[in-house]
Amino acid sequence: MFLSKLALQNTTKSVVRTQVRRAGDKAFHINTSYNNQTTHFDFTPENYKRVKALLQKYPDNYKQAAMIPLLDLAQRQYGGWLPLAAMNKVAQVCEVAPVRVYEVASFYTMFHRTPVGTYFLQVCGTTPCMICGSEEIMATIQDELGIKNGETTADGMFSLLEVECLGACANAPMLQMNDDYYECLTPQSVRDLLQACRDNKDISQQAIPMGKWGSLPMNGQVSCEGPLGKTSLDTIEPPKFDRSKFDAGDVDPASVKKHMSY
Numbered sequence: 001m002f003l004s005k006l007a008l009q010n011t012t013k014s015v016v017r018t019q020v021r022r023a024g025d026k027a028f029h030i031n032t033s034y035n036n037q038t039t040h041f042d043f044t045p046e047n048y049k050r051v052k053a054l055l056q057k058y059p060d061n062y063k064q065a066a067m068i069p070l071l072d073l074a075q076r077q078y079g080g081w082l083p084l085a086a087m088n089k090v091a092q093v094c095e096v097a098p099v100r101v102y103e104v105a106s107f108y109t110m111f112h113r114t115p116v117g118t119y120f121l122q123v124c125g126t127t128p129c130m131i132c133g134s135e136e137i138m139a140t141i142q143d144e145l146g147i148k149n150g151e152t153t154a155d156g157m158f159s160l161l162e163v164e165c166l167g168a169c170a171n172a173p174m175l176q177m178n179d180d181y182y183e184c185l186t187p188q189s190v191r192d193l194l195q196a197c198r199d200n201k202d203i204s205q206q207a208i209p210m211g212k213w214g215s216l217p218m219n220g221q222v223s224c225e226g227p228l229g230k231t232s233l234d235t236i237e238p239p240k241f242d243r244s245k246f247d248a249g250d251v252d253p254a255s256v257k258k259h260m261s262y
């Protein structure tokens with residue numbers, strides 16, 4: 001059955017007007033002085049080497065398979081967000097229509113089509129984190145920074161967004177700040193984290209070092225343990241780290257950030 005013309009128009013309007021839960025992002029593009037058809041973007045020579053390496057992972061006729069890592073690369077190069085020109089450049093590299101890239105960039109919350117703060121805080125609000133106090137964490141951040149969900153501080157330092165499960169439920173409540181996870185949060189540890197950002201301290205050099213996978217339980221745990229510590233598989237020796245497994249070009253966990261050019 002076909003939608004009537006009026007119903008179709010109404011449907012189209014409601015889709016176009018939907019505001020997605022992103023830091024200042026809307027589901028559609030609005031030209032601004034810093035992001036319009038004349039804004040320039042191109043990969044740096046250094047990043048063109050990475051573009052080449054990414055494309056080599058896929059057959060020549062499936063260049064679009066590299067779209068997400070290319071968007072990620074473009075976003076990192078442009079300071080944490082994707083102007084229209086960057087998405088168009090990715091479309092050109094992938095040899096697809098620009099709209100195919102817009103669809104991907106507007107779907108995944110890891111991509112930002114408007115500028116975000118230096119520290120982008122994504123607080124998980126899904127059930128396990130909510131039960132363990134994510135609402136208090138969110139309220140603490142809002143109080144500390146004077147911004148609400150989806151906003152950026154006036155100095156451009158922090159953006160805040162509530163998101164769905166980030167896959168660290170065992171150490172709830174948690175938040176993701178840029179590329180790293182901060183877990184087992186309390187209102188006080190969140191205040192400490194924000195203060196460390198304001199003081200421009202290297203968070204990874206705190207009393208509890210950031211784990212090799214970029215995950216930091218803030219309560220002194222070293223992995224995904226419950227409040228009683230490790231209660232299962234605790235008599236089984238964990239497998240030894242075997243570096244030779246990574247000789248064939250796989251990524252050594254300890255160097256994953258370097259590999260991803262973080």
Ligand code: FES
Nearest residue numbers: 124129165168169
């Ligand atoms: S529910 Fe918060 S990380 Fe999964």
